[in-house]
Amino acid sequence: MYERRVITKSEFHYMRVSLDVQNPAKALPVELTNVYFKQAVTAALTRLFGDIGGAMVAVDVLKYNEGDRSAILRVHSHNLVKLWSALTLTDRYMSRKCAFRVHQVSPYLMGLAVNSREYEHT
Amino acid sequence: MVRFKNRYFVLEIVHPLHASTHRSVQEQKLTSQEVYHSLKEEVHKSHGDYGSAAFSISCNVKYLNPYTNTIFVRIRRGPHRFLATTLPFIKKIGKQDNIFLNTLYVGATVRNCHKFLRNHNRQQLAVLLKKITHPEERKKLQTSLLRACVLENVETWNTQTPMQ
């Protein structure tokens, strides 16, 4: 009846990121929907790692919030460093200055549900 | 001790339109600078900033033969994969358009590449010799070969290659 398994390599890593755009009050040329967000992420990867390198990294936008432009991304663990570095080094989206802010990174999607660092006790 | 390892690519530029003559028909001779820049541009397209930075640090065009269109490219062992995956996509080098790069050999030392190229060229010469029909040209080629390969036995050479 008793079974125990220890899994040492999580298949995926998950990131909670948001896209900060310069002058957020000024409207973007195209409204940033989940499709455009995914395109921004893929463009960041292609800029740093090229057509072949960028295509090798498969990213899923699991959840996207249009209001604060935040998303939960899923990537295979061996591509985490590539995705994170590509997001860090992106400075432009559609000719507007921008930056990707990475709030949380976890090998488990459950780990993104709660952020004890940002919780305000009342 | 961690070794500094390299990979040497032996490449041949092939012009599909002129493939039948096996001759390089170009007005200007190719320079190693042109080759380097074309390769770097293509690696940048395929592997982005990361690939082209890794490539430019460690890549060198070591040998270039504009007559046989052979190139030796040296690159460090990690970034060699960037170059290897990009080579099939190269269509243009310098001013020569519409070419493709044939990877003849990948070696870890320049000596092995040289050995390979020597054997490869010998085989190519044999192929070329068959194609030359004019007896005068044939004789000319044979004498120049004999002068080059001084240690070769003339009898064995004559029996090995058919005259007609």
Add this chain to the structure above:
Amino acid sequence: MAAPLNFNSPKNLLVFEQSSFSNEKSRHKTVIGDHYFNCAVEVCSPNVAQIPTTVTASLSPSSYYIVRNLPLSRLIDKEFIEAFVRNGAFYAVSLNTRIDVANSVAVLPTGKLVLSVDKDMYETLGLEGRRSIFSQTRERKFVIEVELTKPSFTPGKKNYERTKWCFSERLNLRFDFVFTWVPHDKSICSSSVGKYFSGMGLSVSSCRAQMMSNTMKDVCVPDLLALNILENSQDLFEWLGAVSCYIDSEEEASNDFVSMYTTPSPCNICTQLTHAKWQGFFTPEAIAMVIDEIRLYLKTPDHPPWASVTVHGYADSPVSWRGKEHGYHQGGENIYTYIVFPNDNYWLYMAVGSHDVCP
């Protein structure tokens, strides 16, 4: 090797256990009881309209306290140790301190005061400790443990006087703490600890757990009985995480370009899936009560096929389970999830990050 094509990913550990509460060798009491600092509890169940009130009653009234600028020397006062540390379980962890860059303090209910300090603080403080197991080669972090309940730890003894001197004279260490106290004697009110600190002129505020709940309709839920759990344990844990993050896989998966995530199969459509989350500071006793209530609920008629309870630990706490060292590398996860079945069987997941010991 120069410019690698592939990079290593950070280490992590996911432990999956399958057992039964009625199995006498089951270690659920230690798993729950030794995980001291819990910042969130989530309960999820399919085919129920709302979380049973007995469960809500165990968690919602959970009140705890926050004290600002508490000098560390107050925690080693003889009066404090006698009144609270010996007569109950005192849980405290420092607030707004990031363990990877700054110093973090915790008081375990076993009567141990644990400090996770950096090199400068360790050398200035002067107390004996050991190197953190996650920085053996680089000497960046040190762990100092003070046994508060040791009989030799009394005023007058060398050890006690030195510790007191280090905490007050050498470096006047002050931290914000979130704490709670569960007395052994049930007749004593647990708020007396809050009154004790506010009596010293410190700013103490009482807080309550915050609850968020939602019910999703017509959701695709994996069929736990048909699932080959030993092979797909990661997929199920990922799905539970998707529910906790409110990811609607139907809506998001409508576009293949954006996301390729799907619910693990075999799955079937449930009319409703209820999920509730409480955030605050929870004691292991409260969580043990929740699990017991869930087990009782699953034995009633009209019970759901299963229910899950997920407990999140503090990312910046210096310990995870029973004094095992915990660190924050890229995420300070120390999460455990119980999936409880009506026949008293359970599936347990324990998830930790890279700077953690296998639980």
